Amino acid sequence: MSDLLIKMPLVYEPLRKNRFLFRFPSDLGVQEWWVATGSRPVINQTETEIPFLNTSTWVVGRYIWDATQLVMRDPIGPSASQAMMEWVRLHSESVTGRQGYAAGYKRNVELEMLDPTGVVVSKWILVNTMLSQQASFGDLDYNSSDLATITVNLRFDYAVLAY
Numbered sequence: 001m002s003d004l005l006i007k008m009p010l011v012y013e014p015l016r017k018n019r020f021l022f023r024f025p026s027d028l029g030v031q032e033w034w035v036a037t038g039s040r041p042v043i044n045q046t047e048t049e050i051p052f053l054n055t056s057t058w059v060v061g062r063y064i065w066d067a068t069q070l071v072m073r074d075p076i077g078p079s080a081s082q083a084m085m086e087w088v089r090l091h092s093e094s095v096t097g098r099q100g101y102a103a104g105y106k107r108n109v110e111l112e113m114l115d116p117t118g119v120v121v122s123k124w125i126l127v128n129t130m131l132s133q134q135a136s137f138g139d140l141d142y143n144s145s146d147l148a149t150i151t152v153n154l155r156f157d158y159a160v161l162a163y
Contacts, residue, residue, distance in 0.1 A: 015122065019114040022070065025107045029083040034072040036149065040111065041124055041159035042066040067132045067155040074138065074148040081137055084150055088135055106130050109154060123163055126156040 022038055024030035046061035074080045090105035092098075106128040113122035132155030138148050 013115065015113050019116070021110075021112045021114065023110040023112060025109075028087050028107060029078070030080070030087070031078065031083075034075070034080045035070055036073050036147075037071040038111070039068050041068065041126065041156075043159070065156060065159055067153045068126070069151065069153050072150045072152070074150050080150055084135060084137075084152060088131060091131055102128075102130070106157075109156070121163075122161070125160040125162055126154065127160060128157040129154050131155075 020038065021032045022035045023032055043063055043065055045063040047058050048061040050057045050059065072080055072084070087105070090100045092100070107130075109126040109129045111124040111126065112120045115121045132153040134151075134153060136151040138150060140148075
């Protein structure tokens with residue numbers, strides 16, 4: 001039994017769920033420390049059946065990347081609500097009813113996983129990211145002293161694991 005423990009390398013250091021940064025392009029004004037929770041990319045691949053006689057062979061079919069949900073803290077200043085609403089307005093302007101071009105609202109967002117010293121050890125690039133489905137500016141409650149939050153869904157065309 002003790003030899004099972006010996007096989008684990010002494011230098012083993014796992015990635016931790018609390019060591020991450022979502023980096024947004026500077027023109028959006030979204031700061032990394034606003035993000036409270038998020039998730040790494042999820043890919044769904046379908047399968048395609050190739051029937052022949054009395055059996056089947058399978059190959060990979062189409063794939064799609066799932067949207068990623070972020071929960072963000074909403075400080076008084078700088079205002080996370082204002083920055084996120086400006087990005088929403090690039091998609092759709094509620095006052096005029098106009099919508100923007102994809103080239104105007106889609107941005108690359110980076111997800112960085114950090115080691116214990118803060119060095120980036122894993123980097124995902126979420127290519128052509130836009131806000132999807134809903135941007136929720138959170139619930140309010142007189143009986144709670146919890147932080148105000150903003151919840152957004154990020155939809156991206158594809159993700160690249162750079163390293």
